[in-house]
Amino acid sequence: GAGVSQSPRYKVAKRGQDVALRCDPISGHVSLFWYQQALGQGPEFLTYFQNEAQLDKSGLPSDRFFAERPEGSVSTLKIQRTQQEDSAVYLCASKTGGGYGYTFGSGTRLTVV
């Protein structure tokens, strides 16, 4: 596609509910990244895929967070048993290779009530 697509755009979840956030990267982009952005802060790294391989998940805040990219294209970030502190904007980015820049999606705003 022309850009990175994320869905849903907004998600309201009750505390304890599981959520799944989707990212459709630019076609052919090898690398895919997930970031979490709290209000008034810069994006914080969560995890990184190269094709279907998850190369770095050091930024995932707890074992309630899980990400996958089974076929090396679409990725899903899953949060189990959501808590209020999970409320944030979740951004996805993709890039084609080492010398190129990152393209970000519009993000999913998650609100846990």
Next chain:
Amino acid sequence: KQEVTQIPAALSVPEGENLVLNCSFTDSAIYNLQWFRQDPGKGLTSLLLIQSSQREQTSGRLNASLDKSSGRSTLYIAASQPGDSATYLCAGEGQAGTALIFGKGTTLSVSS
């Protein structure tokens, strides 16, 4: 661990002013550096990418430079306009293909 500091945190200027936003890294080993713009409630829009072999990039009224020896980057905006009002984020890539590390951003307000 790489940390990125952006100064100032917020800036208000009248239309037409030239301005400079600053970004510094604790680890000067930066591969690529990218400046982004973020409008309220929106995602990130890439403004300029300074690749590993480059020192600066220009696009229209924007100019970004990177001094790897000091770990500092600046974004220069010429003849600011109200439409430039947004949060500007700088981010560095430590090695090719690794995650970007972001600063907290500078929120710019340009009044007409």
